[in-house]
Amino acid sequence: MDLLSIVGIIIGAASIILGNSLGGGSLSFLFNVHAFIIVIGGTLGATLLQFPPKVVWQSIKIFRWILWPEQINLKKQIKKVVDWSALARKEGLLGLEGVVEKEQDPFAVKGLHLLVDGNEPEVIVGCLEVEISTREAMDFQAANVYNAMGGYAPTIGILGAVIGLIQVMQNLANPELLGTGIATAFVATIYGVGFANLFFLPVANKLKNQVRIISSSREMMMEGIRSIAEGENPRNIELKLSGYLLEK
Helix, strand or coil: CCHHHHHHHHHHHHHHHHHHHHCCCCHHHHCCHHHHHHHHHHHHHHHHHHCCHHHHHHHHHHHHHHCCCCCCCHHHHHHHHHHHHHHHHHHCHHHHHHHHHHCCCHHHHHHHHHHHCCCCHHHHHHHHHHHHHHHHHHHHHHHHHHHHHHHHHHHHHHHHHHHHHHHHHHCCCCHHHHHHHHHHHHHHHHHHHHHHHHHHHHHHHHHHHHHHHHHHHHHHHHHHHHHHHCCCCHHHHHHHHHHHCCCC
């Protein structure tokens, strides 16, 4: 679990609540069902209009990466590729058939199948690059769903504020109804700006960062498989792939 995401959400929400309390405001002022429906409902509706169902569904699937990101251990992946290369030099490419049956990563399995079938390195790279770029494009589109929500939310918040002010103007003769309209007007703006900058935009950027990490690990795997196909020395492959490690 990514504890930093939880800490960020807690700090962001707590800062707003604490700041409001220190300024003499009541916590109940920040809760308004009318404003919430306007901002969240309007933002969701605009977003669903912008994106096709496939992208929206993918955005829901990858949302879990905020708390449970894909576990990628580049050191273990490099060791695995080096072991494959040593086995291929010892027993030939057909010796990797047993590895294919045990491997759980679908991307690695695809690359190994291409390798065992005796394809040229250029063919292997071409096939794997298509999968990397396609997956990356889809996941980036999915992350952009939250980016779009972060763009729509403040504008919908302003719309909610205008609606609240209209209610105020229509009920000038009924002072007891003015409070509801004014509360909706200001709280809707808070919701729009708050959800956009404390949730939607950070979520979008964090998901995009995770997409880049996954793509980088797949590129490393592709480079390793290509090197095996070219018959490179396992030690050279290990040195080459170590360049993908961020830590020294």
